[in-house]
Amino acid sequence: MKSTSLVAAGVLVAGLALGAAAFWPRGGAVSETETYTAPGMEPMTITGAQVEFWRLTPALLLVVYEAFGQTEEAAIYDTLASVTHGDALEYLYLERVGAMKGGGLEEADQKIHEIQLLNTQASRAGGTLEIDATWQVIGTVGHAEHLHVRGNTYSADLTVAPVEGAWRITDFVLREVNRDTAGETFEAPPEDAVTN
Numbered sequence: 001m002k003s004t005s006l007v008a009a010g011v012l013v014a015g016l017a018l019g020a021a022a023f024w025p026r027g028g029a030v031s032e033t034e035t036y037t038a039p040g041m042e043p044m045t046i047t048g049a050q051v052e053f054w055r056l057t058p059a060l061l062l063v064v065y066e067a068f069g070q071t072e073e074a075a076i077y078d079t080l081a082s083v084t085h086g087d088a089l090e091y092l093y094l095e096r097v098g099a100m101k102g103g104g105l106e107e108a109d110q111k112i113h114e115i116q117l118l119n120t121q122a123s124r125a126g127g128t129l130e131i132d133a134t135w136q137v138i139g140t141v142g143h144a145e146h147l148h149v150r151g152n153t154y155s156a157d158l159t160v161a162p163v164e165g166a167w168r169i170t171d172f173v174l175r176e177v178n179r180d181t182a183g184e185t186f187e188a189p190p191e192d193a194v195t196n
Contacts (some may be wrong), residue, residue, distance in 0.1 A: 030127025036162040039063050039083065046127055049160070049167060053122035056160065057133055058115040060084075060169055065112045065137065068096050085163045088172040112139040118153065128161040128170070153178040 035043035039059045041052070049056055060083045067079035076096050080089055118134045134155045159171035 030162060034162075036165055036167050038167045044167075046124070046129075046162070050122060050124050050129055053129060053131060053160075054117055054120065056129075056167060057120065057122075057131055057158065058117060058135065060160065060167065061115050061135065062112065064092060064169070065115070065139075067092070069111070070096075073097060082166070083168055084172070085161075085168040085170045088159075088169045091172055112137060114138045128159050131158040131160060133158050150179075 030046050032047060033045060035045055036049070037043050038049075038056055039062070041055065041059055044052060044056075063079060063083040067076050070076045070079060077089075077093055080092050080096075084092055114137070116136045116138075118136055120131065120133045120135070122129050122131045124130075134153065136151055136153045138149070138151045140149055153176075154174065155176040157171070157173040157175065158169050160167055161170050162168075163170065
């Protein structure tokens with residue numbers, strides 16, 4: 001019994017050490033001069049990411065929404081994995097796949113037009129950024145014959161850190177979703193009513 005417990009504990013410690021090594025370059029410290037990529041942005045250091053968090057955060061979230069627009073599980077996972085890691089990847093993947101299993105979102109039915117940060121703050125904790133984010137998403141939802149423009153406001157606690165050479169969301173805790181005041185919902189006009 002004791003040897004099995006010790007082996008299990010050793011495997012757990014080794015797994016944690018390997019995970020930490022993949023997550024934290026150079027055994028636990030993020031270099032002040034090393035740069036990491038982000039979607040649509042020039043590579044940046046930890047200091048640069050802290051200064052540019054107001055651009056970095058929507059850049060990462062936009063890819064999350066692109067993943068949510070996918071209909072194949074592998075495409076959802078791969079797209080999310082390019083900007084998320086660990087708990088955030090698991091949580092967001094299960095959210096999207098859960099929506100599909102519930103009978104909804106069988107076809108690509110959303111397009112994001114804008115993500116705007118509102119009342120957002122970032123602080124640095126070692127090699128990570130802790131971001132208290134509130135953002136508004138404006139997009140179209142539905143199909144060509146029945147489109148709605150919708151705006152929702154979300155609040156979440158995000159942890160952003162370099163993983164495998166890129167900035168990724170490593171923790172995502174959704175605090176609030178407000179669908180009442182952000183944006184307006186309306187049906188698209190019939191095609192014959194549109195004139196050039």
